[in-house]
Amino acid sequence: MLSYSIKRVLMLIPVLLGMTLIVFAIIHAIPGNPALTILGTKATPEAIQNLNRSLGLDQPWYIQYFTYLKHILSGDLGTSIQTNTPIANQIWPHLAATIELSFVAMIIAVVVGINAGIISAWKKNSVLDYTAMIVALIGVSMPIFWLGLLEQWAFSVKLNWLPSIGRMDIISNVQPITNLYLIDTLLEGQLDQFWMVLRHLILPSIALATIPTAIIARMTRSSMLEVLKSDYIRTAKAKGQRMFWIVYKYALKNAFIPILTVIGLQTGLLLGGAILTETIFGWPGIGLYIYNAIQYRDYPVIQSGILVIAFIFVMVNFIVDLLYGLIDPRIKYR
Template sequence: MSNSSSLVRYLGSRLLLAPVMLWLIASLVFLLLRVAPGDPVDALLGNRASAAAREQLRAQLGLDQSLWDQYREFLGALLQGDLGNSLRNSTPVGEIVRDALPASMELGITALLVALVLGLAVGFSGVARPEGKLDLSGRLYGIGTYALPVFWAAMVMQLIFAVGLGWFPVGGRFPPTALPPQGTGFYLLDGILQANPQVIWGTLQHLALPAITLGLLLSGIFERALRLNLRRALRSDYVEAARSRGISERRVVLRHALPNALLPVLTITGITVASLIGGALLIELIFSWPGIAYRLQEAIAQRDYPLVQGIVVVIAALVVMVNLAVDVVVALLDPRLKF
């Protein structure tokens, strides 16, 4: 069987498994929310509400139904693309996610670019002189940035660059005295499309510090991956054959070893998306970034079942799609892969 047909079968199996994974995640979140301590009615009315008011609200929200009936109703709506309405203000969960997702994506994409630039630059710098000072510094950088606690690093960055030096705002997504741009929801993109330098500058001022912080913490993953794979590639037979033909070391590294060393990094990029979402939760909280992770924390604190379920399902779907796309790209770029 040819590799192309094997790839099609592999992708087909992944596409068939994706709905099953989303169903398992949605079911698990549904169950965990209802067995966890706390009551949405208490979160909405407080502990001093009368029993009649509590029962009336419980019936209004559908929480007086059996667990099976609630699950069946939730799953039926999900199959129709309906994420439900927020318990707090009856706003459709889809609208809340649609408003918050561009902020998280803007932060995540920028942080990922920062992580790639820093990680690949540091990882590549140690190749020239293995076991030298630069290589040792790169190793320490990779281990240190990977091990730093997110909340601690974020607060230190705030204290140094926002409070101490005053280079960046402490938090927020846009200057509070200005009206945010209308359009795609991606403020930086909207500023560029509208050719508005004030919007671009205001967005960059607020985006820079959280994106650099999150990118710095993730860059160690790419540094270690590139350094290990590039060193392995430089010891391979095809690289030794290129050297034996008199090809310069610079060309051997850039044209022969580096492309093969970057393929595993591409795979790690897809895996890092999940870590990016987890790390973004603390980053968005500390920097008051109004993204989807920030909304998730609010929904959990308010025991807003539909909003938590909707956000988790959307995040899971994004992770599945990104990893599937990365698998396709890696398969197309590396014909050695067998499925």
């Protein structure tokens, strides 16, 4: 296990390097000159040249890339054109907002999805199974923005149960410590504030969770059906074990590898794909941050935002890979 983990960490290096290279290449492939963007169309050629030199843009691309890499490694993500402040300082609060939202959404997706899938497989071809799978089909087909608007209309506007915009009420005093507000409010012992933050999370996280829930439910069902047919399930029955335990303990652990793969992929997609949800719900996350940056053509921010999302995506899958080994002893670490 240790040797596998080390190997897996070593394998991360080329993946991460490749990732930075791609992000770097994409930004450089975009037509237009950054200096021109910064200085405006009325800039003199000398000014552009000077800025190019000071930005290092007159160097060959590989030198630029290594400079870029050096900066990233030292924690320097560049400076925002829009606000003229270091991106590294701005990005965390946004990222934390997205992580909090995605995390809650993923918990909903995993708990609901896995249970729905298990029950569907267990009670195959029952009304319960058909209902769950039809709902799941609707879930994957539902456009997020439509669902989000529907939620806001029903639960905020009509029923007035839940807030529909933002991470917290306008008048509130959450002290950002970790910027994960659920944790911050608990650290401060402000239970009322915790409840307020949680209420803000409900609608966007449900909207965000819809697709992953449906996908996880379908994967769980098919994986469980396969496992429930196997010989060792029959052995467990022959021992006199209860069906509930056979399903939840015996079968689930075996069925979990493909489910885990889907969870990993969906988590990555959630982090990156939260833009739509964040826009609808005014959620100040990384998605909204990049969205705004795109509108201002703030290339360094776009670049860093993409890099951070890609990095998280890689890390999530790295963790999933390590978890495979914990779940299935047969996975040889080579």
